[in-house]
Amino acid sequence: MTRRLVWTAFAVAVAVSGPASAQTGSRFQLGVGVVWTAPYDAGAQRAVETPNPTAGAQPLTLFTADGRVHEGAGAVLRFTARLARRVSAEAEGRFSRPMLSVTLSGDFEGIPSTTADEQLTQYGVGGSVLVDVAGGTHRLRPFVAAGAGYVRQVQDHNINVDGGAEWHAGGGVLYRLTSRLSLRADARVLSTSKTPAFDAKRRYLPQVIGSIVVGL
Numbered sequence: 001m002t003r004r005l006v007w008t009a010f011a012v013a014v015a016v017s018g019p020a021s022a023q024t025g026s027r028f029q030l031g032v033g034v035v036w037t038a039p040y041d042a043g044a045q046r047a048v049e050t051p052n053p054t055a056g057a058q059p060l061t062l063f064t065a066d067g068r069v070h071e072g073a074g075a076v077l078r079f080t081a082r083l084a085r086r087v088s089a090e091a092e093g094r095f096s097r098p099m100l101s102v103t104l105s106g107d108f109e110g111i112p113s114t115t116a117d118e119q120l121t122q123y124g125v126g127g128s129v130l131v132d133v134a135g136g137t138h139r140l141r142p143f144v145a146a147g148a149g150y151v152r153q154v155q156d157h158n159i160n161v162d163g164g165a166e167w168h169a170g171g172g173v174l175y176r177l178t179s180r181l182s183l184r185a186d187a188r189v190l191s192t193s194k195t196p197a198f199d200a201k202r203r204y205l206p207q208v209i210g211s212i213v214v215g216l
Contacts (some may be wrong), residue, residue, distance in 0.1 A: 025216030033211025
């Protein structure tokens with residue numbers, strides 16, 4: 001369902017885009033910048049002690065763990081190739097180190113609540129298709145983008161590793177400073193079920209990306 005919505009929105013953007021502004025600069029571009037990902041609730045889990053079946057007692061909750069992944073900044077590297085007047089394709093690599101906080105509460109022995117932090121490492125690779133939209137000028141080029149990739153999460157001192165597919169969609173602007181140098185800003189939503197969390201549900205994570213783009 002997520003895949004269908006992404007590509008439907010992308011097709012609509014292509015259909016309604018007007019004539020693109022005159023394209024100048026290089027066909028191939030290399031971009032480097034920073035990516036910011038919004039925080040999210042990582043769910044909760046109870047630690048329970050299994051009761052003796054013959055006693056008929058209810059499970060004993062030892063404590064409850066609540067998780068939250070804080071906003072994280074990282075680095076992004078992109079290679080973009082213009083395929084047609086309004087269409088480009090690009091490959092992307094990302095690296096970030098968000099912080100996971102786990103709060104332990106409700107201890108059955110009455111121990112006060114405590115919070116532990118753990119540094120995570122996240123790698124991502126992916127590809128996108130970009131389409132210029134109406135409203136651009138000689139220097140300012142707005143666009144929409146959609147694509148997919150793979151995200152890899154590492155925690156517990158490189159012991160626990162998890163990874164899976166991700167989908168992303170959004171848009172942005174490219175502002176030309178010179179014939180070979182530009183500034184780019186993106187806003188998008190990344191969707192994946194492979195996030196550090198106590199549950200396996202799909203999450204939709206807003207991202208903001210700023211980069212410097214050099215024509216090759």
